[in-house]
Amino acid sequence: xxxxxxxxxxxxxxxxxxxxxxxxxxxxxxxxxxxxxxxxxxxxxxxxxxxxxxxxxxxxxxxxxxxxxxxxxxxxxxxxxxxxxxxxxxxxxxxxxxxxxxxxxxxxxxxxxxxxxxxxxxxxxxxxxxxxxxxxxxxxxxxxxxxxxxxxxxxxxxxxxxxxxxxxxxxxxxxxxxxxxxxxxxxxxxxxxxxxxxxxxxxxxxxxxxxxxxxxxxxxx
Numbered sequence: 001x002x003x004x005x006x007x008x009x010x011x012x013x014x015x016x017x018x019x020x021x022x023x024x025x026x027x028x029x030x031x032x033x034x035x036x037x038x039x040x041x042x043x044x045x046x047x048x049x050x051x052x053x054x055x056x057x058x059x060x061x062x063x064x065x066x067x068x069x070x071x072x073x074x075x076x077x078x079x080x081x082x083x084x085x086x087x088x089x090x091x092x093x094x095x096x097x098x099x100x101x102x103x104x105x106x107x108x109x110x111x112x113x114x115x116x117x118x119x120x121x122x123x124x125x126x127x128x129x130x131x132x133x134x135x136x137x138x139x140x141x142x143x144x145x146x147x148x149x150x151x152x153x154x155x156x157x158x159x160x161x162x163x164x165x166x167x168x169x170x171x172x173x174x175x176x177x178x179x180x181x182x183x184x185x186x187x188x189x190x191x192x193x194x195x196x197x198x199x200x201x202x203x204x205x206x207x208x209x210x211x212x213x214x215x216x217x218x219x220x221x
Contacts, residue, residue, distance in 0.1 A: 002045035003038055006060035012068055016083040020054035021108045026062040026069060026079040033095040037078040040097050044104050055108040075189055076141040076149035076172070082107055094141075094148075094172040123180045130177065132197040134167035136219050139181060140191035144168045151203045152191045158206055159193075164219045195221055 006012050006024065016022045025041055027034035041057045044050055062069045062077050072081055072088065080100050081091040089107060092099045131137050136159070142148030144156050148170075159166055171178040171190055182188050185199045193200045200206070200218060209215040 002042045002057060004056065004058040006058045006065070009065060009068060012058075012060060012065060013086070015056065015058050017086045018054075018056065019085050020056065021089075021104070022056045022058065022083045023104055024081050024083065025057075025059040026072075026074045026077055026081065027059055028061060028063055028077050031077045034078045037080065037095055037097070037100070040100060041080075041104075044101065047105075050105065050108045053108040055104070073189065075151055093178070123176060124184065127177065127181055127184050128197070130169060131181075131194045131199075133169075134165070135196055136164055136166035137194045138166055138168045138191055139171050139177075139194075140168055141170070141172055143170050148172060149190075151189075155191045155193070155203050155206055158210060158215070159219070162216050162219060164216065166219075195219060 003025070004015065006015055012024070016024065023041060023044075025034070025037055027038065038059055041059070045055070045057045060068065062074050062079070069075075072091075074081075076093060078095055079091065079093050082089050082103060084107075090103050092103060130139075138144075138155065138159070140147065140149075140152035140155065142152055144160075144166075147153035147156055156168075169177070171181070178190075181192065185192060187199060187202065189202055191202060193202070193206060195218060200209075206215065209218050
């Protein structure tokens with residue numbers, strides 16, 4: 001089988017321990033795009049130069065192996081993480097087939113993946129504009145109508161129940177914003193909720209405010 005099924009933590013640890021590139025697809029049964037990504041990995045496994053490099057491909061259920069998902073900050077599917085010698089060397093969050101293909105082909109040949117840089121000032125200005133786009137702004141996986149992860153789905157349900165107006169930004173559509181906002185806000189995970197340009201927090205903080213009866217007043221501040 002060109003894409004191995006990784007069904008336990010021990011199997012995962014063993015699978016990523018080899019010196020050659022190992023590619024792991026974190027998936028779930030309910031996410032529509034996951035079978036497509038598995039098919040892409042099967043096609044890549046059959047490419048002669050990748051096959052000859054010893055690159056291995058595997059797939060694991062992100063919910064069944066939740067401890068592994070937490071360790072590698074997998075909070076949406078599909079997510080593809082690339083390893084060498086048990087160390088993460090790159091990753092692609094979301095169904096970005098072009099990025100997955102490029103990174104696998106590059107790293108299977110022992111080279112570093114190409115990176116692009118954007119002037120920091122222009123990115124900071126863009127982030128400031130985005131977080132101030134609406135009084136209540138949510139950066140999430142997907143959008144209000146189609147959340148792409150359980151955390152984002154739960155957050156939207158909570159905010160919808162307050163009746164407060166808000167806007168969303170799908171961080172899976174813009175890798176620059178996705179990575180830049182983590183650094184800008186010093187908050188490593190998504191979703192993130194902002195009120196008037198100020199970070200309130202993620203799902204845990206919102207749940208805490210809801211439990212304390214402080215959520216609506218915070219959103220309307």
